[in-house]
Amino acid sequence: MTTLKDVARLAGVSASTVSRTLSGNIHVDEQTQQKVWAAIKELNYKPNILAKSLKEGRTNTVALIIPNIRNPIFPAVTRGAEDIARKNGFTLILCNTDEDLAIEKDYIDKLTNRWVDGFIFATARDDSNHIMELKAQGIPVVFMIRSIGNDPDAVTVDNRSGAYKAVDYLISRGCTRIAFINGPLDIDLYRQRLDGYKNALKKHGISIDDGLIVNDVNDQDNGYHAMLKLLDKGIKMDAVFAASDPKAVNAIKAIKSRGLSVPGDISVIGFDDLDIANIVEPSLTTIAQPAYDIGAIAMDTLIKLISGHKNTGPTVLDTHLVVRQSVR
Amino acid sequence: MTTLKDVARLAGVSASTVSRTLSGNIHVDEQTQQKVWAAIKELNYKPNILAKSLKEGRTNTVALIIPNIRNPIFPAVTRGAEDIARKNGFTLILCNTDEDLAIEKDYIDKLTNRWVDGFIFATARDDSNHIMELKAQGIPVVFMIRSIGNDPDAVTVDNRSGAYKAVDYLISRGCTRIAFINGPLDIDLYRQRLDGYKNALKKHGISIDDGLIVNDVNDQDNGYHAMLKLLDKGIKMDAVFAASDPKAVNAIKAIKSRGLSVPGDISVIGFDDLDIANIVEPSLTTIAQPAYDIGAIAMDTLIKLISGHKNTGPTVLDTHLVVRQSVR
DNA sequence: CACCCCTTTGCAATCGATTGCAACCATTAT
DNA sequence: ATAATGGTTGCAATCGATTGCAAAGGGGTG
Numbered sequence: 001m002t003t004l005k006d007v008a009r010l011a012g013v014s015a016s017t018v019s020r021t022l023s024g025n026i027h028v029d030e031q032t033q034q035k036v037w038a039a040i041k042e043l044n045y046k047p048n049i050l051a052k053s054l055k056e057g058r059t060n061t062v063a064l065i066i067p068n069i070r071n072p073i074f075p076a077v078t079r080g081a082e083d084i085a086r087k088n089g090f091t092l093i094l095c096n097t098d099e100d101l102a103i104e105k106d107y108i109d110k111l112t113n114r115w116v117d118g119f120i121f122a123t124a125r126d127d128s129n130h131i132m133e134l135k136a137q138g139i140p141v142v143f144m145i146r147s148i149g150n151d152p153d154a155v156t157v158d159n160r161s162g163a164y165k166a167v168d169y170l171i172s173r174g175c176t177r178i179a180f181i182n183g184p185l186d187i188d189l190y191r192q193r194l195d196g197y198k199n200a201l202k203k204h205g206i207s208i209d210d211g212l213i214v215n216d217v218n219d220q221d222n223g224y225h226a227m228l229k230l231l232d233k234g235i236k237m238d239a240v241f242a243a244s245d246p247k248a249v250n251a252i253k254a255i256k257s258r259g260l261s262v263p264g265d266i267s268v269i270g271f272d273d274l275d276i277a278n279i280v281e282p283s284l285t286t287i288a289q290p291a292y293d294i295g296a297i298a299m300d301t302l303i304k305l306i307s308g309h310k311n312t313g314p315t316v317l318d319t320h321l322v323v324r325q326s327v328r
Numbered sequence: 329m330t331t332l333k334d335v336a337r338l339a340g341v342s343a344s345t346v347s348r349t350l351s352g353n354i355h356v357d358e359q360t361q362q363k364v365w366a367a368i369k370e371l372n373y374k375p376n377i378l379a380k381s382l383k384e385g386r387t388n389t390v391a392l393i394i395p396n397i398r399n400p401i402f403p404a405v406t407r408g409a410e411d412i413a414r415k416n417g418f419t420l421i422l423c424n425t426d427e428d429l430a431i432e433k434d435y436i437d438k439l440t441n442r443w444v445d446g447f448i449f450a451t452a453r454d455d456s457n458h459i460m461e462l463k464a465q466g467i468p469v470v471f472m473i474r475s476i477g478n479d480p481d482a483v484t485v486d487n488r489s490g491a492y493k494a495v496d497y498l499i500s501r502g503c504t505r506i507a508f509i510n511g512p513l514d515i516d517l518y519r520q521r522l523d524g525y526k527n528a529l530k531k532h533g534i535s536i537d538d539g540l541i542v543n544d545v546n547d548q549d550n551g552y553h554a555m556l557k558l559l560d561k562g563i564k565m566d567a568v569f570a571a572s573d574p575k576a577v578n579a580i581k582a583i584k585s586r587g588l589s590v591p592g593d594i595s596v597i598g599f600d601d602l603d604i605a606n607i608v609e610p611s612l613t614t615i616a617q618p619a620y621d622i623g624a625i626a627m628d629t630l631i632k633l634i635s636g637h638k639n640t641g642p643t644v645l646d647t648h649l650v651v652r653q654s655v656r
Numbered sequence: 657c658a659c660c661c662c663t664t665t666g667c668a669a670t671c672g673a674t675t676g677c678a679a680c681c682a683t684t685a686t
Numbered sequence: 687a688t689a690a691t692g693g694t695t696g697c698a699a700t701c702g703a704t705t706g707c708a709a710a711g712g713g714g715t716g
Contacts, residue, residue: 001441001442003671004673005672005673013695014695014696014697015673015674016674016696016697017696019674020675020694022673023674026675027693028695046437046440046441047673048382048441048442048672050381050387050442050443050671050672051382051671051673051674051701052672053378053673053701054376054379054382054672054673054701054702055672055701057701059378061421069407069410070403070407072603075397075402076398078397078422079424082397082424086434086435091421093389093419093421093422094410094421094422095410096410096411103414106414110377110419111419112374113329113376114329114377114701249607275400275604276603276604279604279607279608280607280608280609281609329702331701342665344665344705345664345666346703347703347704347705348664351704353705354664354705357664360665375703376701376703377703378703379702379703379704380704381671382672382673383670383704384671384703384704385671442671658715660714661715662711662712663710664710664711665708665709665710666707666710667708667709668706668707669705669706669707670703670705670706671702671704674699674700674701675700676699676700677696677697677698678698679694679696680694680695680696682692682694683691683692683693684689685689686687686689
């Protein structure tokens with residue numbers, strides 16, 4: 001490893017001069033600079049970022065905390081975040097928690113002290129006090145996709161209106177018995193989507209049937225079983241609103257497995273607009289949310305926060321209906 | 329920020345004693361330890377990992393360099409790598425390069441100097457001299473999925489035999505005119521899969537028709553157009569072997585778009601066994617490779633390399649045929 | 657009682673870069 | 687000729703932890 005001192009020795013100057021030549025903050029004589037640059041090139045010197053970070057109290061590194069990169073919503077989000085990080089000279093640490101609080105706390109502990117400059121969380125739940133404590137310590141934190149309360153440092157979509165659009169569309173296509181396959185209610189976005197679902201029904205004078213609502217469904221094959229259970233109970237329905245595309249895809253599988261057709265017997269609408277929406281058959285009508293942009297804007301927000309900028313309120317992005325073939 | 333010195337002052341000892349209490353390497357009197365632990369707890373002291381890393385010349389951080397996390401093979405691989413990293417106290421930096429050499433070199437430059445302890449590359453090509461230079465500098469590097477030459481620090485699958493299995497299976501189902509939709513040949517794995525394809529044909533006495541082979545196809549919608557072109561040229565075929573599941577899914581789309589049926593008119597077999605293989609219709613018969621394990625073993629290999637262990641040869645994992653419904 | 661040894665602890669150097677302060681030199685004004 | 691000015695540069699402290707070396711203190715032995 002060649003260090004500043006090595007360069008200084010070869011150039012016949014002091015380490016300070018080399019440092020100043022590199023940073024460019026303080027003026028160094030033209031001739032001296034040339035000698036320094038020559039020495040740097042000759043030794044192929046690269047500054048030790050660790051030492052620099054220690055001195056400056058800043059690492060230009062941020063952590064992205066997500067449930068699981070294998071859940072297909074996250075690659076796009078992650079990519080958005082990484083692109084913006086890279087463009088701003090930041091490096092991204094990826095942390096999968098599987099929604100496990102112990103793992104999440106471990107990561108926070110390990111990364112907190114002078115290690116990373118900030119965090120993006122896509123794992124917020126109502127009981128995520130540990131994240132609020134982080135914030136309280138003054139560490140830059142941005143929420144993404146899910147938030148807590150009405151935190152100003154958050155990038156989400158308008159889940160209420162998104163869900164409303166989905167159900168409103170189903171009703172416009174003549175559906176009236178609309179099941180809702182939803183996620184856990186201690187995550188704000190699922191409460192909001194439930195709200196949107198109910199609002200749309202109310203708006204059209206359709207009464208809410210709790211028997212049609214299934215919460216706590218995950219994005220793995222859980223949605224398949226949830227749908228089967230609904231069907232096998234003999235509950236009558238002409239449509240399903242799934243709170244995510246993976247849930248919708250699994251619901252379609254379940255419906256088909258019982259010999260019913262989509263959308264002939266039951267219409268299905270999702271939420272996300274992932275790549276799989278175009279692969280499943282019939283192709284999935286869904287509410288699109290800008291996954292890449294969410295990640296990108298979250299990272300942008302975090303970097304601004306790190307640079308001392310304060311947010312006046314959360315960023316709430318819009319969704320839009322993408323009509324394909326899974327609704328009659 | 330509370331530091332070692334703060335703890336030392338409160339406990340009435342020197343910084344060295346606190347350090348030694350923390351590390352446990354050198355014996356410290358029981359009573360003194362108690363005072364130190366009390367002070368640590370009272371101040372909620374967390375060591376500055378940056379300072380520690382600077383002193384020790386080790387960061388317990390590794391970089392994972394992949395083309396694009398949005399390509400569905402990589403989430404699983406990444407997850408495998410991250411799990412093993414975490415279990416060994418390592419932190420993972422994620423870098424997407426989009427196969428862009430400039431971005432890759434930027435990342436390497438930024439991360440090299442005392443920053444990360446090692447790299448995993450899933451981006452190797454024949455002309456990746458910059459990676460060989462990294463290795464030559466003594467920096468721990470592991471290749472994953474793709475390799476260069478017969479590098480001992482690599483984790484891949486047996487692509488030749490995998491491709492052979494695919495084509496052999498198609499032939500066993502009565503197919504004889506088998507198209508091959510492949511990736512770029514400056515990546516060793518695609519050369520190997522081409523080899524396997526040819527070997528299987530030869531073995532069964534089927535002559536190789538270059539008009540049936542399309543190389544340089546990417547995993548985005550490129551496969552769709554490649555397939556369309558084959559069909560529209562009027563080339564006769566009864567099967568397609570796609571060198572990845574995304575290519576296979578796009579080929580199926582293209583075949584259907586021309587009014588043909590899978591597997592009725594044309595059988596399709598893929599390579600990967602991603603989640604989408606079960607979503608596409610008909611479900612995709614494919615050659616399964618253990619994506620998660622590849623990532624996990626690659627990380628394990630890297631960590632051993634970092635600890636001074638030398639590999640005697642590459643790890644080559646096996647593939648297996650998964651029969652579904654896309655082959656007649 | 658003196659000496660030695662061992663355990664425990666502190667001092668100070670070190671990792672590699674940054675930066676305030678002071679010194680130095682050359683130039684210009686008095 | 688002397689002093690003041692300003693542009694360059696070097697010294698040394700600093701970021702926060704680790705660790706070799708030496709010293710202090712206690713106990714045991716001859």
